[in-house]
Amino acid sequence: MSSSYLIALGSNRRHRVFGRPREVVRAAMEELAALGTVTGRSSVFSTDPIGPAQRRFANAALVIESEYDPLALLAGLKHIEREFGRRTGRRWGDRVLDLDIVLWSGGKFASHTLTIPHDEFRLRDFVLRPAKMIAPNWRDPVTGLTIRQLSARA
DSSP states (O other): OOEEEEEEEEEOSOBTTTBSHHHHHHHHHHHGGGGSEEEEEOOOEEEOOOTTOOSOEEEEEEEEEESSOHHHHHHHHHHHHHHTTOOOOSTTOOOSOEEEEEEETTOOEEOSSOEESOTTGGGOHHHHHHHHHHOTTOBOTTTOOBHHHHHHHO
16 A cells, blocks of 8 residues: 655755756666656755754655555665765764655654654754645644645744
8 A cells, every 4th residue: 555755855065977066866766766756856955054063955845655664664765875985974964865664655653763744844944845835735633724824824
């Protein structure tokens, strides 16, 4: 049985092959098709860094239909991050690629490695703005608000 997932993408470091962060995000969107069928892609936005990150980010969102359960999809996302050169490091630091599961059609999910919905997505314009382009009516299973409503509050 297939599920829908809303994935947030971000980059603020150059990649030796793909180039600038904007191109890294676009290349990652193509790579995500290996995990299912991409049914929606936002534009790529330039956003200010948060935390200790120093460089501006390129951010986007996509919707993917996948046969993978949440933990298997997370493993696939982490594999793609590593393929793009992502290394573990400090939280909110500069990174070549960051892929997060924000929402899924199954509602809430929690394990020791993954929480859906993503804990802080409701406060992050860099997630809500691209998500609103492709999934404005998806509802947060915690608040019951749509992405459009959450975006208006952010």
